[in-house]
Amino acid sequence: MMEKEKRQQKILNLIGAKRVGTQQELTESLLRAGVFATQSSVSRDLEELGVVKQRGRYVLPQAARNGNGASAHGLLNLEAAGDALVIAKCEPGLASAVAVAIDRADVPEIVGTLAGEDTVFIAVREKKAQRSAIKKIWELLS
Amino acid sequence: MMEKEKRQQKILNLIGAKRVGTQQELTESLLRAGVFATQSSVSRDLEELGVVKQRGRYVLPQAARNGNGASAHGLLNLEAAGDALVIAKCEPGLASAVAVAIDRADVPEIVGTLAGEDTVFIAVREKKAQRSAIKKIWELLS
DNA sequence: CTTTCTATGCAGCAAATTTGCATAACCTCA
DNA sequence: TGAGGTTATGCAAATTTGCTGCATAGAAAG
Structure with missing residues (x-):
């Protein structure tokens, strides 16, 4: 439902706001933000959003495109x-x-x-x- | 289903080929062409295709009229x-x-x-x- | 106003999507 | 190379979305 979209938005926010090293971390942060999800869903979201793991942390797709990369x-x-x-x-x-x-x-x-x-x-x-x-x-x- | 697309294609063909004055007519022509549909569906199709009624007849949308979209x-x-x-x-x-x-x-x-x-x-x-x-x-x- | 024609709320069905679970695949580091 | 941590994925259940006919409201024509 609308759940997925909201979750993905929060994922982007979280990744942009602080260092996120694992999907486990992300899952926990989401829960604290009031959104329950399993690691499976988070994995699929990251793929779908184009988020990649660079130097041990998840990075926003556009950040990867510009900035330091x-x-x-x-x-x-x-x-x-x-x-x-x-x-x-x-x-x-x-x-x-x-x-x-x-x-x-x-x-x-x-x-x-x-x-x-x-x-x-x-x-x-x-x-x-x-x-x-x-x-x-x-x-x-x- | 694929049914809708086929039906809409036939609708465009029919409208392009001969004068069509009502959705009832269209429904009957479709049936003769082997496609069953109710007036409800035809109405929705016409809306979706952008077909409009002008001077008492249905006419192809602008894009289809001049052959290029x-x-x-x-x-x-x-x-x-x-x-x-x-x-x-x-x-x-x-x-x-x-x-x-x-x-x-x-x-x-x-x-x-x-x-x-x-x-x-x-x-x-x-x-x-x-x-x-x-x-x-x-x-x-x- | 009556008749004819078109649009739409609703419910049912079918197809597609999303999800969690379990687990496989992969990666890192010693 | 193996252990432990991390991520991806096949599958089935759950959920959502799309399409349709029916009934009927709404609009247009006369």
């Missing part, structure tokens, strides 16, 4: 889409450079890349490959 | 592809503009966009997001 290569953010895509957001004009860097790295789970102005579509073989691909790319370009 | 922004059509992609067809050369507009809107379920000449690939997080993303984009750009 920028790498020397112009890579701002990495996110999974569906089963076989990873989307890289880059600083304007640098998408091609990022794509080239990724191609050069020859990551085995990556099938191909396609760059626009500030976005790269990265095709991976399957769902399983997404996470490790994201990890490797992030490592590579940061 | 072009919006002010050059967006022609939106369609889902697979679980995590939405494809936007645009007027030639306007794909980038459409993509930028979509990016600016910051629709949360959209992960990234990639524009060609007349097509934009729009990556969404998951299947569930497609529907709402399409709705929001269409709303935004029409």
